[in-house]
Amino acid sequence: MLEEVIQIARRAGEAILEVYHASGAVEVQHKDDNSPLTIADERSNRVIVESLRALNLPMPVPLVSEECPLPALSERKQWPRFWLIDPLDGTKEFIKRNDEFTVNIALVEGGVPVLGVVVAPALNTTWAGAMAYGAFRECHAARQGRIERVEIAPRKLSRDSITVLGSRSHGVESMDALLAGLQAQFKSVQIENVGSSLKFCRVAEGSADLYPRLTPVCEWDAAAAHAVLRAAGGDVFSPTRAAPMAESLRYRLDDGLLVPQFLAVGDLEAPWNQLLANCFGVSK
Structure with missing residues (x-):
């Protein structure tokens, strides 16, 4: 399932880049909490929600997204697992066009994030991981048409x-x-x-x-x-x-x-x- 989620996040990233690379200023609205919202947020969200719901899973998995209406608390508390989505994390970075924005998709089970995909579309880079699978980074060399995948791990802390x-x-x-x-x-x-x-x-x-x-x-x-x-x-x-x-x-x-x-x-x-x-x- 991790590979399928990676492809979903990349397609969402492509939808974001269509807006990002368009000429002219990005039109910005503001939500009730005064956080910014763009058409790129909405397009990415549509790709992710429709694609996750189309996955061939044994049991449907509910989802929570920053850009979707939030189900009632009483309903959410009954979920043993759920998707947790930010279709465009770093909207301020997107608006500033500094490339440091991401697509975030997580699968949470019992409160624990057990699978995660982070795609930075403007940086052509994906980070992904799942428990019992490990984590890796992929860099996309578009001109060569290849993807370089390397395993990642934290470094030891130096005392200096x-x-x-x-x-x-x-x-x-x-x-x-x-x-x-x-x-x-x-x-x-x-x-x-x-x-x-x-x-x-x-x-x-x-x-x-x-x-x-x-x-x-x-x-x-x-x-x-x-x-x-x-x-x-x-x-x-x-x-x-x-x-x-x-x-x-x-x-x-x-x-x-x-x-x-x-x-x-x-x-x-x-x-x-x-x-x-x-x-x-x-x-x-």
Whole structure:
């Protein structure tokens, strides 16, 4: 099924690029929460929803998408598994035309993201993974008509240096205490701002160590890339003050579908609880 979902996400990416490469400014609307919406979001969503519903599965799997009406909470709570979709993650990046936007599709079972596909259409790159399968990155060499697939895994954390990723659109102001704590423990702390779900993928492929998100984010923004990171050997945690790595993030489709904050890490053997203790203000 992973290969089928990859093809669906790529077709959605192609629909996005038709808008992205069109001449003229992108027409932008705003939803009730003031987040931007473009025709590319809608076209990508249509491709994904229709294609997932057409999959030949033993049992129908319900879906939740940023661009679809949300089923009632009482109904969602009955689902043992579901698709969780962001048809265009990084709409602000899309509007700015900086290439750092993605298509996100995750399969969640019992709150755990067990399959994920992240396609960055403007970068010609796909990250995908599933539990018991592993994770990989594909780069599309369009002119040569070939696809290069390589397995990915997080890197081991060095005690001399650490690379921390932040959001290109949301800034890193909320990370000041965390960064100060890390700078007291590492000789070098490199901070990079990256758009959309690419931050998780950077950790999964071993080009960064930590992605802390200390402001709320919707579940569909994180699930697909979380699945890739888990399949690669890392994980995403819901931190508490007592234990930053106490619990792996779960997707429960509660009211609002918001994740208050999380920490995405690559090296699960690193002493993160010690390194991040008292580095940021989270509730117990």
